[in-house]
Amino acid sequence: MLLRRVSDWPRWGWTNPLEELERMKRELSQGFGRGLWREPTAGVFPLMNVTEDKDNYYVRAELPGLNADDLDLSVTGDTLSISGERKLPAEDENAQYHRREREAGRFSRVVTLPAQVATDKVQAQFTDGVLTVTLPIAESVKPKQITVKVA
């Protein structure tokens, strides 16, 4: 079983210069409207897309053929863990295979989000083989408007 932390995501409090460089590179590429493309790392499953809006992070993964029961999700602070097993049901024992490209197996992945999330409000949905986890950004890390009072 594989366990890998995606450590090169933007994260507050880290001052690794290489990471900082990577972050700048990503910001630059975003500036050119190309989005953030990350080469998939070997040995990681599933591949994930992470997006954000004002209130939430959205983590998505393509997991065709899985049921909600085959998945195990947990969240702590700013970390999301996904593990599970993809099972391919046994077919007719007399079946003669011409092609066998789909794979079964176990997987486990831990991702660190850019900020803390409200763990009690996290929701997960599974539609057409695509998992979507909606993680509301914690109120404590959201920017707050401060009004200046005139004395």
Add this chain to the structure above:
Amino acid sequence: MADVASKALQAKEKAEATTPAEQTRPGLVFTPAVDIFETDKELTLLADMPGVKAEYLNIDLRDNVLTLDGEAQSPEGPGETDVVREYRIGNYYRQFNLSQVIDQTKIDAELKDGVLRLRLPKVEAAKPRKIAVKG
């Protein structure tokens, strides 16, 4: 088969399709991973097409060429911006030459959780038949 079940899955980048026909639609086209197996009665095809809804999937069989054409709808909302992108969303396209004679009226397709299951029953004439030899 216990060792197969406990195998760790490895992510594979989706393979871009090399279609013989020129693309007229925008977007990427991928080759879906398939399993094809055959029994005496039928041919079964399983294809991984995550993100494709039944109404956006076209299955076509003519002149023994089976074409799968699925359009994946992005689940992302309009207000979302990228944080990390590891996989791409696009369409699925794949063609197969079927050597067996398929009974076109009995083809049955089911799309569930992003997996297409296509049953292609063989015509009666193509099924092996035992011939009793009288002594």
